[in-house]
Amino acid sequence: MQKKLIKVHPGDNIAIALVDLWKGDQPEFEGEKISILADTKAKHKITLVDLEPGDSIYMYGVLVGKAVSKIRRGEVLTVTNIKHEADSTAGRTETLKWKAPDISRWKDRTFMGYHRPDGQVGTNNIWLFFPLVFCENRNVELLKEVFEAELSFKKAKKQRQLLRNLISGEDIQAFDEEAGEDREIFSNIEVKFITHQGGCGGIRQDAVALSKLLAGYVNNPNVAGATVLSLGCQNLQVDIFKNALSEINDNIQKPVLIFEQQQEGTVDDMLNKIIKESFEGIRKANEIQRKPAPLSKLKMGLECGGSDGFSGISANPSLGYASDLLAALGGSPILSEFPELCGVEQELVNRCVDDATADRFLELMRAYEKAAIASGSGFDMNPSPGNIKDGLITDAMKSAGAAKKGGTSPIEAVLDYGEYVTKNGLNLLCTPGNDVESTTALVGSGANIVVFTTGLGTPTGNPVAPVVKVASNTILARRMPDIIDIDTGAVIRGEKSIEEMGEEILEYVVKVASGEIQSKADQLEQDDFIPWKRGVSL
Structure with missing residues (x-):
């Protein structure tokens, strides 16, 4: 029997609907039945506990929102009953520890x-x-x-x-x-x-x-x-x-x-x-x-766009595992989109290899958010209508899932927009969350291939680097086969593990990098290029 609800972290007090749920349904979860109080579409979240106004909401083990009204157990979360909230961030609070994945099948591979x-x-x-x-x-x-x-x-x-x-x-x-x-x-x-x-x-x-x-x-x-x-x-x-x-x-x-x-x-x-x-x-x-070249010569941009409520539990963590494999092999994964790292800063700070790297990340994040606020906006306004419609209703909720693309490896360097990748291992690159602006920047910083996860379907490509599209769900992959390269829906169905799907992604990347397979974006001649304009016109 297919699971109907999933909780991604033991400390979470909300769960994600894996299928459409209807008012009156009583799916079994963690050994007990939960009464669904309103029709809930797949990818949206329900609360596992009664919440009072001001109560914290946790997903992926981090703060992603606050209740603005009373929300009963089994009720769906919406833009009207919760608001964006994220934990404050200090310097590094934990000693960096990382267990690299097994790369025995990859260490002698070439492209x-x-x-x-x-x-x-x-x-x-x-x-x-x-x-x-x-x-x-x-x-x-x-x-x-x-x-x-x-x-x-x-x-x-x-x-x-x-x-x-x-x-x-x-x-x-x-x-x-x-x-x-x-x-x-x-x-x-x-x-x-x-x-x-x-x-x-x-x-x-x-x-x-x-x-x-x-x-x-x-x-x-x-x-x-x-x-x-x-x-x-x-x-x-x-x-x-x-x-x-x-x-x-x-x-x-x-x-x-x-x-x-x-x-x-x-x-x-x-x-x-x-x-x-x-x-x-x-x-x-x-x-x-x-x-032939070793896989350490790959600089892989990590991108997402048109995200949905499944992106953070299928496509993004699968790409994160592929990122960890590449980092362990001496390659350079590159994680961008700073507005979509809001709420997980502390986790990323703790993964930085030293205080100087952590300080640079916080400096760039704070300067970016300050500029957004000065323009009358803010990171909390990052989720798009499509994101919200498919269950990503706060920026912290979206960010917690988006950051999964970066896996768990140490952060070796933090780069501002336009700076070039020179260090092996995971790099953070300051870019907007805009799909094309971010992909444009990744390639400008040296990415020779980009892997792009999507839950809604985004036809973004690049004139210089292949862009591989990874769908978070099988419905999308079947509906838009002309833009999707890889389907991670098997993770949602419980048919494949995150690790298995991550290896499948890296295998596909090697074939594209070798010219054996042409990415769908390249087949469509999707050559998008938009520089980020930070200033004003004079």
């Missing part, structure tokens, strides 16, 4: 990656085009049209085929191969293009932050070389970008071609020069071949 001169290893081989300022977006788009048409890097033509049929009134089954529409000039490299709305008009700090992000993309091991477009008069000057790149890697050996329009003359002259020089760089980069 097939692209080795770079600086010792990093890519899971992709990409030539990247991007602007330093939004004024150059049109030129980047023109170059994209030219390169994609002639090199045939884009394969998704179903909608173009449909439109062609509608225009002609005929059922044309395939494109004319003799016309060259399906030919592929290079087989071992991809050309990607990103645009953005920054580089000028904001505060100088935003230009500097953007320069660090873009420099991180150039330095990412998945990038073989880059073509950079500048206007000339913008805040994000070429020298600022070069300095940012030098700070990350003062001896970068991959080609970086920079063109400044105000120094080049006409648009046609500049584009012709860019095409000639970039083509030569792409041709040479196509000669780079995949070779």
Whole structure:
């Protein structure tokens, strides 16, 4: 018989409904029957004890809310009867202890990656085009049209085929191969293009932050070389970008071609020069071949989006176990989304390897929350309508589940936005909770693959790093199979353990990193890129 309720920590006073429950149901839980007082959808929470106004609510063993009205045992928790509440945080209060998982089956494993001169290893081989300022977006788009048409890097033509049929009134089954529409000039490299709305008009700090992000993309091991477009008069000057790149890697050996329009003359002259020089760089980069690399060369971004009430008990802890495996192997898992760590700060502080690392985490968290409050918001407003609808009704409740992606390993480093990962082991990266902004930042900090958990379905991808989607429940995986790579619903049904699912996730990551499997996001050509703008426009 399937379990109907689950409590994730012995100290919790609420339980999660694993199936829809109806008023009058009496599911058995911990040896006794609980009377359900109102219809409760799966993923939502009921209280296991009577609560009075002001009483604390615990989930995952941490404070996630306070009752604002009387809540009887068996009653569903809602946004009207509880509010966000989180424990205060001090410095490290416990000695760091960690029992690493058994990695005997993984220690000799390799993935097939692209080795770079600086010792990093890519899971992709990409030539990247991007602007330093939004004024150059049109030129980047023109170059994209030219390169994609002639090199045939884009394969998704179903909608173009449909439109062609509608225009002609005929059922044309395939494109004319003799016309060259399906030919592929290079087989071992991809050309990607990103645009953005920054580089000028904001505060100088935003230009500097953007320069660090873009420099991180150039330095990412998945990038073989880059073509950079500048206007000339913008805040994000070429020298600022070069300095940012030098700070990350003062001896970068991959080609970086920079063109400044105000120094080049006409648009046609500049584009012709860019095409000639970039083509030569792409041709040479196509000669780079995949070779074996240890799993310690993986930098795995840990992301979640469109979370539901099951995310924190299936997909996230499963990814957390995969993260622990990678950390034990000497790789670098990266946990981001600081607004979604609210309420679990003490646990994370206690996992920091030293006081300086713990202090840096608290400093960044407090500064971020202070800025959110100053803007008229706050971390307590983080849950989205979709989160709330599916049972995540306070930020602390959402955060406690989201933090499970980071497993239990020691935190080796804490990075601000735009800083690059240099240490093996778990890294914390200060980013927003916004899915695309956070994923964008993870790759800018060196992630060569991202694993993204979701309970509602989110089609986020990235132009440089593969994004692997992990569903928290089987209903989602079956409803949206075109965006989901891995289904962790078996954990909810009790058919697989967290550890078994974590190993399955890491196995899939190795195959994607080796080019054996293409992630669904890459199949959909979901190339999302949104820099985080912290300042105001001037």
